[in-house]
Amino acid sequence: AQTVTQSQPEMSVQEAETVTLSCTYDTSESDYYLFWYKQPPSRQMILVIRQEAYKQQNATENRFSVNFQKAAKSFSLKISDSQLGDAAMYFCAYRSGNNNDMRFGAGTRLTVKP
């Protein structure tokens, strides 16, 4: 079974600085997708970034980028120029290419200090 591990329960970053959130996963599949979702206090899960496993190029969305190491099964999220609005729970998620069953990590609570 696929598992997703986020080893950092909490992280803190100074406003305007850069922070990296870690995620590792375990799978024997070759076709899959990886995601980072953000959950602010409003509870709504918001997609931050998505990576297709077959793509070698790391995904980037404005200040958010990933470091996808397929062989190491690692998928970290880098947030540059951190803003107060980035404070939230961040979840790493895995989804098989065969179904819509998404597996989530335990989450990392990010605090942004002014």
Next chain:
Amino acid sequence: KAGVTQTPRYLIKTRGQQVTLSCSPISGHRSVSWYQQTPGQGLQFLFEYFSETQRNKGNFPGRFSGRQFSNSRSEMNVSTLELGDSALYLCASSLQGSKNIQYFGAGTRLSVL
């Protein structure tokens, strides 16, 4: 385009009762997935519906059931509620297959007393 809408936002029930939660997907989305989020177990997949048929199911007891209507709206039912069913229930919709992004609603917070 309206997002995923979940109703109600909050619910309080007592043990032994049953509850029905509703999810209206984004217009045009045919797949609806349900998740349970608790502090202890995190986010866990319940089931997915596509074109009124359950396509995938997580590891939850039979007390948890769902259905999807012809307009893609979905309901989730929990019978014989237990204290441990207290959770945030999230619904997510996507166009159809696993290659599409899932968009989440704001969830229904269920408290079982």
